[in-house]
Amino acid sequence: MSSEQLAAARDALARGDVLVAYDLAVGASRGGPTDLEARYVAALALARSGALDRAAPEAARLRHDVDRAATASVRLREDSAALEARISKDMALRAPRGAQPACFAEAADRYEATVERFNRHYACINAATMRLLAGEVARAHELARRALELASTQPLADAETRYWAAATTAEAHLIRRDVGAARQALKLAASLSTGDWGARAATRRQLEVVCSVIGVGREILDVLRVPAVIHYCGHLIAGAAGLGRFPIRLAQQVSADVAAYLDDRAVGFAYGSLACGADTIVAEAVLARGGELHVVLPFHTAEFEKVSVEPAGAVWLDRFRACLARATSVIHAYDSAYLGDDGLFGYASRIAMGHAINRAQSLGSEVEQLAIWDEKPPVSGTERNIDIWRRTGRPTHVTSLRSRTPPPGAPPETQPTHPPRAIRAVMFADFRGFSGLYDEHYPAVLQRVFQPLAAVVDRYGENASWR
Numbered sequence: 001m002s003s004e005q006l007a008a009a010r011d012a013l014a015r016g017d018v019l020v021a022y023d024l025a026v027g028a029s030r031g032g033p034t035d036l037e038a039r040y041v042a043a044l045a046l047a048r049s050g051a052l053d054r055a056a057p058e059a060a061r062l063r064h065d066v067d068r069a070a071t072a073s074v075r076l077r078e079d080s081a082a083l084e085a086r087i088s089k090d091m092a093l094r095a096p097r098g099a100q101p102a103c104f105a106e107a108a109d110r111y112e113a114t115v116e117r118f119n120r121h122y123a124c125i126n127a128a129t130m131r132l133l134a135g136e137v138a139r140a141h142e143l144a145r146r147a148l149e150l151a152s153t154q155p156l157a158d159a160e161t162r163y164w165a166a167a168t169t170a171e172a173h174l175i176r177r178d179v180g181a182a183r184q185a186l187k188l189a190a191s192l193s194t195g196d197w198g199a200r201a202a203t204r205r206q207l208e209v210v211c212s213v214i215g216v217g218r219e220i221l222d223v224l225r226v227p228a229v230i231h232y233c234g235h236l237i238a239g240a241a242g243l244g245r246f247p248i249r250l251a252q253q254v255s256a257d258v259a260a261y262l263d264d265r266a267v268g269f270a271y272g273s274l275a276c277g278a279d280t281i282v283a284e285a286v287l288a289r290g291g292e293l294h295v296v297l298p299f300h301t302a303e304f305e306k307v308s309v310e311p312a313g314a315v316w317l318d319r320f321r322a323c324l325a326r327a328t329s330v331i332h333a334y335d336s337a338y339l340g341d342d343g344l345f346g347y348a349s350r351i352a353m354g355h356a357i358n359r360a361q362s363l364g365s366e367v368e369q370l371a372i373w374d375e376k377p378p379v380s381g382t383e384r385n386i387d388i389w390r391r392t393g394r395p396t397h398v399t400s401l402r403s404r405t406p407p408p409g410a411p412p413e414t415q416p417t418h419p420p421r422a423i424r425a426v427m428f429a430d431f432r433g434f435s436g437l438y439d440e441h442y443p444a445v446l447q448r449v450f451q452p453l454a455a456v457v458d459r460y461g462e463n464a465s466w467r
Contacts, residue, residue: 002028002038009041013048015292016197016226016363020329021045036066040079047087048198049362052094059083078118085110085123089130093209104134112143121150125168128175129210144172160199163192167203174210183220190223197268200224201363227268227291229360231353233385234278234372235401236308243311245374246277250401254278254372257399258285261370265397267291271356273298273348274320274327276312278372278382283323292328294355298348299338301330307338331355342381347423349385357392367394374401424465429453 009024025042029035039062046055063080066072088110092103108130114123128143151165151172170185193200204224211218236244237251246254261267262285270286271294273279286293297304301324309320324330333348353369360367369389373382375398386396437445457464 002030002034006034006038006041009038009045013041013045014196014198016201017359018045018049018198018362019358022049036062036069036072036076039065040076040083043083047083047090048202050090052087052090056084056087056091059087074118078114078120078123081114081117082111082123082126085114085126089126092130092133101134104130105136108134108136115143115146119150121147121154121168122164124150125171126206129171129206132175132210132213140175144175148172159192160196163189163196163199166192167199171203171207171210174207174214174216177214177216179216179220183223186220186223193224197226197363200226201365204364225266226363226365228265228366228368229269229356229363230265230267230271230368230370231349231356231389232270232272232279232282232370233349233382234282234370234399235374235380235382236275237277237312237316244277245376245380246372246401251277251281254399254401255281255285258282258370258372259288261397261399262286262289262291265366265368269356269359270294271296271352271359273308273345273352274304274323275308276316276320280316280319280323281372282370283327284319287323287326293323293326294329294331294352295324295327296331296333296348296352296355298332298344299334299336300332303338343423345381346384346388349381350388350423353385353389353392357394369394369396370399371396372399372401376402 005024005028009021009028012018012021012024022042022045025038025045029038029042039058043055043058043062046052046058059080063084066077066080085107088103088107092100092107095103108127111123111127111130115127124143125147128140128147131137131143132140147168151168154165156162156165166185166189170182170189173179173182173185189203190200204221204226207221207224208218210216211220235246237246237248238244258281267286267289269292270282272282274283274295274297283293283295305317305320309317331351333351334344338344356367369386371382371386373380373386386398389396431449
């Protein structure tokens with residue numbers, strides 16, 4: 001099972017789904033022959049997610065254990081050493097401007113130590129870029145030349161190794177300001193990385209920095225563009241039971257509008273629900289283009305079908321099930337019954353929005369909301385979703401139904417059978433050794449621990465509902 005989890009973790013990492021990759025890798029690192037490999041994937045996922053404070057100690061412990069393991073492969077030994085250097089590089093990019101040259105030089109030292117130990121192009125080209133950013137141009141050119149030689153002479157066993165060799169070649173040519181040769185190498189890299197969006201994202205981030213230093217426009221990197229991410233939402237179809245504000249007669253035109261939008265934005269990843277109507281139309285269009293569909297349902301699937309799909313008829317139920325079966329992932333936002341609480345739909349939408357934003361950030365890609373909306377009162381769940389999204393400062397593309405005749409009347413709001421549930425975040429904290437305290441310790445603990453903690457919580461005023 002651990003080997004299957006590790007394979008799934010690597011697949012998620014290649015897709016740029018770093019949070020899923022981390023969870024899977026941690027699950028695979030339970031001892032056994034794949035433990036060190038799984039720990040490497042978990043630490044790399046942390047680094048790619050930007051959680052450097054957590055990644056750094058994990059990487060240090062991993063390298064220590066790998067160096068002591070007689071069965072560790074040469075590749076894992078190099079990867080674990082390079083990972084520590086990579087984290088130093090990322091920390092240098094975050095450092096205050098005045099401190100960056102020294103930080104880049106430190107990262108370069110780590111990469112060069114890895115080069116001297118393993119003599120491979122990956123660490124060598126990273127060392128070259130770190131020297132460039134540290135202002136050591138001559139040394140950067142020297143390392144770039146060495147990286148070119150290594151990339152052209154080392155074995156290329158599979159598409160992944162061929163990709164990184166091409167990426168190294170492009171980076172080396174950019175450092176040496178040979179833009180034409182860099183462009184050719186980037187085209188080759190793009191042809192070798194179809195589907196490995198995580199690799200593309202990592203390459204683009206690094207080369208964007210190189211381009212900014214040498215004064216080359218970032219459009220040279222367009223060939224490595226990563227597909228866009230969307231959060232989608234919209235009205236339910238107006239079915240036999242009178243639900244929804246999306247007239248069935250408009251479905252064909254809206255489908256065409258959605259298809260044109262997805263093609264224009266080059267969308268590859270979509271997050272949202274799967275109710276009859278707008279959701280299903282978007283989901284089908286994404287799947288038809290080979291994109292990833294990530295479904296977030298507010299409660300259990302069977303109850304969701306009864307509430308949000310079945311009223312529109314058997315055809316929509318079949319379409320729902322077909323999309324669900326092909327979805328890359330399905331999340332249930334809440335594990336209890338619906339109970340007529342429409343707030344759960346908004347909760348699920350927020351989760352989908354968060355996943356879409358996180359995915360776009362990890363891939364360095366564009367993210368937008370696609371909403372199929374009639375732009376008319378009364379206020380709908382779709383309008384609330386648009387408002388929440390726009391408050392993040394990100395754009396919404398509206399496929400409008402405003403100029404088209406709505407179904408007669410508005411659907412009545414569901415009457416909850418129980419008090420509505422509120423969406424709140426809960427923070428729980430425990431203190432190591434607390435259970436071993438005696439009565440005589442509590443005055444000092446109250447003064448030194450709980451009173452400062454209470455002062456921090458008080459700063460948030462009414463935003464902290466309970467204390």
